[in-house]
Amino acid sequence: MNFPVLYLRKGAERRLRAGHLWVYSNEVDIQRSPLTQFEAGTQAELRAANDKPLGVVFVNPHALICGRLISRDAAQGITPNRLTQRMETALTLRERLFEKPFYRWVFGDSDGLSGLVVDRFGDTVVVQISTAGMEQMKESIIRAVQRLAHPKAIILKNDGKMRSVEGLDTYIEQAHGPEAELLEVAYEDMWTEVVISGRYGVKSIQ
Structure with missing residues (x-):
């Protein structure tokens, strides 16, 4: 894939080589790659000041965290x-870790x-998207x-504060299936009741 290139300032690649996944706007060489040339959500090849490839990032020119590493292979976004x-x-x-289908399935950066x-709440899956x-x-x-x-139902619970930082609207949407009501959710040897609603989001009941 051919990507636009986002260049870092000299020395700014050290954190990423040490395992970090985010690029801050003050680390970008805006002379070589002005952030204003990127649309929010664009995938771009990330390069060090010496032109060595570092991977592929999601770019958002409007956010302090302007780059989020999604691949360390510069050819694959x-x-x-x-x-x-x-x-x-x-x-x-x-x-492998949980006997029953009640768990956090995807942990953002930790899962690439x-x-x-x-x-995942049994037959209902709740998706939260926080970046462009x-x-x-x-x-x-x-x-x-x-x-x-x-799943029988998929809910998009996109009402987190990070979305406003990314310049995104907030909303909650039933993306698939009927709106779920009160569910019993298993956690280890305990059960709790959870309201999962496309209108009201997700919350536990004491």
Whole structure:
């Protein structure tokens, strides 16, 4: 894939080489790659000042965290297929750790999916998108959830504060299936009741 290039200032690559995943706007060489030339959610190749490739990032020129690393291979960004593969890898791990399908399925950066959190409540899956890059992949995320988990309902709970930082609208939407009501959710040896609603979001009942 051919990506536009985002250049870092001299020395700014040290954090990323040490394992960090975010690029701050003051680390960008705006003479070589003005942030204003990027649209929010664009995938771009990230390069050090000496022109060495560092990977691919989601870019948002309006945010302090203007780059989020999604691949350390400069030739590979996130495609619908790679998104599904990473979600499948995350699901396989959670299924090994939990006997019942009640868990956080996707943990954002930890699963190579910056800006995406997915919670599974049995037959209902709640998706939270917090970055412009992931918002552009919303339909691919929904299809991946349907393919991998076959839930009865999918809720987009996109009302977090980070969305305003990314310049995104907030909303809660029933993306698939009927609106869920009161559910019993298993956690270890305990059960709790949870309201999962496309209108009201997700909350526990004491």
